[in-house]
Amino acid sequence: MTIDWAALGSVFGVSLAVTVGLVVLFTLGIAGLSRRERAAAQGGSAALAAAGAYVCFAACAAAVAYGIHLIVAKG
Amino acid sequence: MESFSLILAIVVVTALAFDFTNGFHDTANAMATTISTGALRPKVAVALSAALNLVGAFLSVEVANTISKGLVDESGIRPEVIFAALVGAILWNLLTWLVGLPSSSSHALMGGLIGATVASAGFGAVHGDALVTKVLLPAVAAPVVAGVAALAGTRLSYVLGRRADGKAAEKGYRVGQIASAGLVSLAHGTNDAQKTMGVITLALVAGGAVAPDSDPPTWVILSAGLAIALGTYLGGWRIIRTMGKGLTDLAPQQGFAAQTSAATAILASSHLGFSLSTTHVVSGSVMGAGLGRKGGVVRWSTATRMLVAWALTLPAAALVGAGAEWLTGLGDWGTALVAVFLVASSAGIWLVSRRQVVDHTNVNEVEQPAGVVTTAIAAVTPPPTVSAASAAPADAEAGDPPVTFPAQATAPPAAATTEPTAPPAAAV
Numbered sequence: 001m002t003i004d005w006a007a008l009g010s011v012f013g014v015s016l017a018v019t020v021g022l023v024v025l026f027t028l029g030i031a032g033l034s035r036r037e038r039a040a041a042q043g044g045s046a047a048l049a050a051a052g053a054y055v056c057f058a059a060c061a062a063a064v065a066y067g068i069h070l071i072v073a074k075g
Numbered sequence: 076m077e078s079f080s081l082i083l084a085i086v087v088v089t090a091l092a093f094d095f096t097n098g099f100h101d102t103a104n105a106m107a108t109t110i111s112t113g114a115l116r117p118k119v120a121v122a123l124s125a126a127l128n129l130v131g132a133f134l135s136v137e138v139a140n141t142i143s144k145g146l147v148d149e150s151g152i153r154p155e156v157i158f159a160a161l162v163g164a165i166l167w168n169l170l171t172w173l174v175g176l177p178s179s180s181s182h183a184l185m186g187g188l189i190g191a192t193v194a195s196a197g198f199g200a201v202h203g204d205a206l207v208t209k210v211l212l213p214a215v216a217a218p219v220v221a222g223v224a225a226l227a228g229t230r231l232s233y234v235l236g237r238r239a240d241g242k243a244a245e246k247g248y249r250v251g252q253i254a255s256a257g258l259v260s261l262a263h264g265t266n267d268a269q270k271t272m273g274v275i276t277l278a279l280v281a282g283g284a285v286a287p288d289s290d291p292p293t294w295v296i297l298s299a300g301l302a303i304a305l306g307t308y309l310g311g312w313r314i315i316r317t318m319g320k321g322l323t324d325l326a327p328q329q330g331f332a333a334q335t336s337a338a339t340a341i342l343a344s345s346h347l348g349f350s351l352s353t354t355h356v357v358s359g360s361v362m363g364a365g366l367g368r369k370g371g372v373v374r375w376s377t378a379t380r381m382l383v384a385w386a387l388t389l390p391a392a393a394l395v396g397a398g399a400e401w402l403t404g405l406g407d408w409g410t411a412l413v414a415v416f417l418v419a420s421s422a423g424i425w426l427v428s429r430r431q432v433v434d435h436t437n438v439n440e441v442e443q444p445a446g447v448v449t450t451a452i453a454a455v456t457p458p459p460t461v462s463a464a465s466a467a468p469a470d471a472e473a474g475d476p477p478v479t480f481p482a483q484a485t486a487p488p489a490a491a492t493t494e495p496t497a498p499p500a501a502a503v
Contacts, residue, residue, distance in 0.1 A: 003208055007349040008216055014343040016224045019336040023228035026251050026331065027235040033243035060251070067258050067338060070346050071265055072134050 022063055029056030082154045083282040085414060087275055089161040091302040094271035096168040097180040098128065098306020101267060103314040104177070104337070104357040105260040108330035108364075110438060111319030114252040117310070117435035123253075124260040125308035131264020132272075132300030155403040155410060156191045157278045162417045163187030163396030167388060169424045175313035175321070175433070176384040179352040183392040184270060185210055190393030194400035209350070214385060217351035218359025221340040225360035228332035229367025236328060248327035255334035260307075262341050263353055268303040272296055312433040318357065320439060321377045323365025333357075333364035355385070 032046075032053030039046040105127075106120040115123065164180070164187040171178040192200050236244070272291040279285045285292065291299075319325070325333065337353075337360040344351040358381060365373045399416075402409040 003212060004349060007347055008212070011340070011344045011347050011349045011351070012216075012220045012223075014347065015220050015336065015340040016227060018339045018343065019224035019228045019332070020231060022335050022339070023232050023332050024235060026247070026335075027232045027328075030244045030247040031236055031238060033247060034238060034241050037241045037243045060254075064254055064258060067342050068261065070342050071131065071258075071261050 025056045025059050029053040086154045086158045086278040089158055090271050090275045093161045093165050094299050094302035095306035096165050097267050098303040099309050099311040100168050100172055100180050102307045102310050103318040104353045105256050107315045107318035108325055108333050109252050109256045112325050112327045112330035114249040117438050121308050121310040125304040127257055127260035128264035128307050129300050129304040131261045132268035134265050152281045154278050154282045156195045159191035159399035159403055160187035160396045162399040163392040166395050167392040171384055172311050173424050173428055175317045176381050177314050177318055177354050178384045178388045179354040181352055182388040186389035186392030187396035190396030191400040194397035213351050214355055217355035221336050221356040222359035222363030225333045225336035225363030226367040228336055229329050229364045232328045232332050248331050251331045252334055255338045258338040268299050271299040312438045316438050322361050323373045329364040329368055333360040336360040
């Protein structure tokens with residue numbers, strides 16, 4: 001009986017890295033939007049925070065697109 | 076499709092019935108966290124999941140082509156064997172649904188297949204190695220992998236998102252959850268609808284209706300996709316409640332982290348060739364997300380009952396499958412008897428479920444229905460000692476700012492890690 005430890009290990013590593021990466025990106029994006037919201041409430045603007053937020057969200061969207069690609073490309 | 080015998084028709088119908096139970100059994104995997112955190116209204120969530128399941132069913136046929144090969148010898152398998160296997164799988168799915176426990180539909184199907192094959196052709200026809208490497212090991216690995224990822228994700232999201240609040244954050248987490256839940260649904264459609272396609276195709280090959288090594292016919296793809304979508308839409312509300320509310324209390328950030336880790340683990344595993352059960356992955360990620368929040372607590376009593384159900388899935392389905400196969404071996408009346416038994420017990424389980432209805436209106440209420448079977452399982456399962464201790468502070472601390480009782484806040488998870496009946500935590 002051969003257990004494919006390499007495959008298991010890579011599944012573990014990839015899952016952990018991708019999850020953490022995505023959550024971090026997404027949370028940063030949300031933090032950026034919150035900051036803009038706060039700034040707007042005080043009459044200011046936080047263009048940099050907002051731009052950073054959209055970059056983060058774009059990266060997340062790219063990850064989702066890649067996920068869909070993986071699902072579709074299996075066939 | 077010339078020689079379409081009666082038994083073959085029965086097998087196809089039973090397989091579609093299994094697909095249907097698979098759908099409503101696994102709605103929870105994709106949508107439980109989305110529903111419990113309020114990101115989507117229950118009905119909308121199941122409709123979205125059903126649509127994506129249907130789409131997923133048409134995306135590829137690779138899983139369908141591999142399901143039959145590997146675990147049991149195809150040669151000499153008769154349609155009756157597949158029928159018996161499906162009976163075992165359906166009954167186990169319905170029973171676990173009745174008690175509201177998420178369990179792997181794939182394991183039920185494999186268990187049924189193994190039991191029926193052993194009863195039909197002896198132990199030699201089952202590949203023991205494949206059983207360990209494809210079923211048992213992934214079942215242990217899945218919740219650990221997804222749980223650790225969700226735990227780390229939740230921790231980080233709370234650290235980084237300290238100052239994320241207000242409307243923008245609320246909306247953001249909602250969108251994020253919907254996106255990741257959608258991915259899980261899509262992946263589920265490609266995997267699970269295809270399992271049924273694989274089984275039907277296997278039966279058609281076994282019955283001589285299609286040539287060996289052929290792809291599933293279009294009508295098989297279509298009907299299997301529709302069956303799983305319909306099941307998903309009806310929603311296994313009992314299991315959704317357990318997964319979304321029973322295991323732990325989830326805030327939107329946690330729901331997002333859980334669903335993201337689940338989607339990632341499912342995709343990574345199926346892409347890297349180490350297939351993990353969706354159910355196990357999602358359960359693990361929900362528990363991980365529960366532990367990731369300060370003061371967050373997993374209800375280990377519920378988790379333990381779930382683990383017992385996982386451990387029982389394969390043998391229970393195998394036992395029913397073997398019994399059914401033995402009966403069908405007695406002749407046509409035996410097959411008829413099994414069919415009657417299947418219909419009667421399904422109806423019985425449904426009737427019992429009507430005593431305490433769980434649907435989209437009360438899916439987010441916490442208390443568990445204490446049905447006959449729940450009590451029976453509770454009696455078999457020794458309740459872990461920490462559960463009472465950990466459940467109490469959970470309620471007290473939910474929503475508390477992290478300052479007040481640091482010692483108490485971290486105590487329950489720490490105590491829980493020493494609990495021997497908690498493999499995900501113990502293995503970390």
